[in-house]
Amino acid sequence: MNLKTTYLGLDLAHPIVPSASPLSENTDTARRLEDAGAPALVMYSLFEEQILDDQHRLDHFLEHGSHTFAEALTYFPEPDAYASANGEAYLEQIRRLKEHLKIPVIASLNGVSSGGWMSWAEKIEQAGADALELNIFYIPADFDHDPREIEEMYVNDVRAVRERTGLKIAVKIAPFFSSMSYMARRLEEAGADALVMFNRFYEPDFDIEQLQVKPRLKLSQSGDGLLALHWIAILRDHLKIDLAATGGIHDATDIVKALMAGADITMTASALLRRGPEHIQNLVIGLQRWMEEHEYVSVEQMKGSMSYAKVANPSAFERANYMKTLQSYRPERL
Numbered sequence: 001m002n003l004k005t006t007y008l009g010l011d012l013a014h015p016i017v018p019s020a021s022p023l024s025e026n027t028d029t030a031r032r033l034e035d036a037g038a039p040a041l042v043m044y045s046l047f048e049e050q051i052l053d054d055q056h057r058l059d060h061f062l063e064h065g066s067h068t069f070a071e072a073l074t075y076f077p078e079p080d081a082y083a084s085a086n087g088e089a090y091l092e093q094i095r096r097l098k099e100h101l102k103i104p105v106i107a108s109l110n111g112v113s114s115g116g117w118m119s120w121a122e123k124i125e126q127a128g129a130d131a132l133e134l135n136i137f138y139i140p141a142d143f144d145h146d147p148r149e150i151e152e153m154y155v156n157d158v159r160a161v162r163e164r165t166g167l168k169i170a171v172k173i174a175p176f177f178s179s180m181s182y183m184a185r186r187l188e189e190a191g192a193d194a195l196v197m198f199n200r201f202y203e204p205d206f207d208i209e210q211l212q213v214k215p216r217l218k219l220s221q222s223g224d225g226l227l228a229l230h231w232i233a234i235l236r237d238h239l240k241i242d243l244a245a246t247g248g249i250h251d252a253t254d255i256v257k258a259l260m261a262g263a264d265i266t267m268t269a270s271a272l273l274r275r276g277p278e279h280i281q282n283l284v285i286g287l288q289r290w291m292e293e294h295e296y297v298s299v300e301q302m303k304g305s306m307s308y309a310k311v312a313n314p315s316a317f318e319r320a321n322y323m324k325t326l327q328s329y330r331p332e333r334l
């Protein structure tokens with residue numbers, strides 16, 4: 001049985017990859033993932049804010065110092081090249097992981113504005129990462145922000161990072177676009193080599209006693225990724241780039257569904273955080289067992305077998321399903 005797949009030009013032994021999470025912060029934990037069979041590893045993100053915070057502190061320091069030592073300023077590099085303690089620690093972790101692991105390491109850069117943080121794509125490449133995941137996470141709460149400008153911002157981000165690195169780039173996005181298909185194609189045209197679908201929006205909760213908004217991180221459950229599943233099925237045959245499914249991948253059934261929709265790989269974080277790095281082995285065994293029982297000989301054979309390639313009008317198809325779902329429900333107590 002052949003579980004092999006390819007993603008971002010990487011040959012992977014199977015399609016179950018640990019997604020960005022704190023599991024990659026610790027080298028021993030990352031090695032446990034590798035020992036349990038992870039074919040690659042996506043690192044936790046380096047956030048734009050972490051890099052810029054350092055830069056702002058340095059800006060302040062430079063301005064302050066310039067009153068006393070004006071000539072000293074000329075010795076300082078351009079803002080983009082400023083050292084960032086957070087950034088340097090991140091690069092150090094890439095180097096450490098590369099030194100201790102044999103599997104490919106996909107770094108993750110998380111930002112949205114156009115700016116100096118993008119030059120870290122270059123540094124990430126120099127530090128030895130095998131590919132880059134660019135996570136663009138933006139909550140459009142500004143009433144004056146035209147949606148077309150927001151979409152342009154996404155596209156420009158990808159273009160700008162594309163210009164700064166030769167690494168293959170996966171773009172991790174949320175599903176909240178007026179036209180996901182249009183955006184997916186534009187991101188492909190801008191230079192994305194893969195889409196990672198989808199970012200989770202960690203809705204903070206209201207504390208009604210303290211009248212405060214409190215952060216809340218709820219790990220996902222099996223089946224939480226149905227939205228991604230449908231979008232992957234819609235996009236699969238209209239894009240050339242790779243697709244990764246993230247969100248709610250907890251067992252063999254979740255993996256098979258994502259592959260059949262057309263994903264090249266599945267990514268998992270919550271399941272590994274809940275059950276430990278070794279759980280990846282169970283997922284691989286589960287996938288193998290499912291394939292044996294259903295007489296599939298390869299992952300390639302499964303990939304996209306349930307995509308909407310043959311659906312002439314996916315919008316009408318989804319609308320028909322939507323209507324059928326609502327109309328088929330029968331309340332138990334009436």
Ligand SMILES: Cc1cc2nc3c(=O)[nH]c(=O)nc-3n(C[C@H](O)[C@H](O)[C@H](O)COP(=O)(O)O)c2cc1C
Nearest residue numbers: 019020021044045135220246247248249268269270
């Ligand atoms: C504790 C935690 C930390 C995470 N950190 C990151 C991160 O740094 N960057 C990122 O792109 N995604 C991050 N994620 C999102 C995961 O990579 C993943 O996309 C999401 O959790 C959905 O997958 P899951 O259902 O398997 O958890 C994090 C998730 C969790 C639970």
